Amino acid sequence: MDGRQPGARVTMKPGKVRRVEVAGAVVSDEPVNAIEIIVNGDVAHRLTPEPRKNRDETNETQFRQTIELTDSSWIAARCWEPRAGGRIRFAHTAPWFFDVPGAPLRPRRDEIDFLIRRVREQIERSSGVLPAEAMAEYRKALAIYEEIARQAR
Numbered sequence: 832m833d834g835r836q837p838g839a840r841v842t843m844k845p846g847k848v849r850r851v852e853v854a855g856a857v858v859s860d861e862p863v864n865a866i867e868i869i870v871n872g873d874v875a876h877r878l879t880p881e882p883r884k885n886r887d888e889t890n891e892t893q894f895r896q897t898i899e900l901t902d903s904s905w906i907a908a909r910c911w912e913p914r915a916g917g918r919i920r921f922a923h924t925a926p927w928f929f930d931v932p933g934a935p936l937r938p939r940r941d942e943i944d945f946l947i948r949r950v951r952e953q954i955e956r957s958s959g960v961l962p963a964e965a966m967a968e969y970r971k972a973l974a975i976y977e978e979i980a981r982q983a984r
Contacts (some may be wrong), residue, residue, distance in 0.1 A: 832906060837925035845898065847932050853908060857882075857922070863910045871904050872939060880910075896903040901938040904929045940983045947976045957973045 832839065833851055843849050857863050862882040867874045880892035898906060909923040950973045957966065 832927040835927060837907075837927060840928045840930060843903070843929050843931045844932065845916065847901075849900045849929065850929075851900060851906065851927075852895065852928070853898060855893075855908060855924075857890075857892045857894070857910045858885070859890045859892075859910075859912050861912050861914060861920075863892055865911045866892065866894050867909050867911075868896050868898060869907045869909060870898060870900075871936065875906075885886075887972045900929050903931045903934055904919065935975045937982050937984045938979060940980075943976060943980045943983045947980060949972065950976060 832853055833841075835841070841849075853868050857866060857880065859882070863880055866878040866880050868876040868878070875898060876896050878894050878896060881888040881893040883889040883972060891911075894908075900906075905926040905928050907924045907926045909921055912920040912922075914920055950969055954966065954969045954973065957969065961969075
């Protein structure tokens with residue numbers, strides 16, 4: 832990612848578009864059928880690779896994609912390798928982080944809705960079973976998630 836290793840953190844200027852080059856190579860037993868560039872948990876680009884045998888007779892695919900960012904974000908790459916018997920093998924990089932000062936990445940609506948739903952299910956399931964202190968922790972978590980939901984994207 833712009834010559835940085837996974838896990839790197841980059842500070843972005845507010846209000847500016849940042850173009851990031853994602854480039855790499857996939858080396859695999861079998862040809863991969865897709866390389867995906869993930870931005871904030873969503874597939875931003877799906878590349879259809881053309882693997883070639885390298886000098887070690889393994890499949891190697893080079894890829895390069897430019898991404899434009901305007902907000903705090905994270906980016907990762909993953910690839911998919913179909914296997915015999917309908918199995919699928921995949922690999923996923925660690926993320927790169929792009930931070931706009933004072934504008935942290937907000938959770939996605941579906942993520943926070945999932946957490947709220949799960950905590951409510953646990954409160955219902957655990958009522959009358961867990962001690963009051965444990966139930967208070969669930970209610971506190973629910974209140975925190977509901978507050979976060981007001982800022983979700």
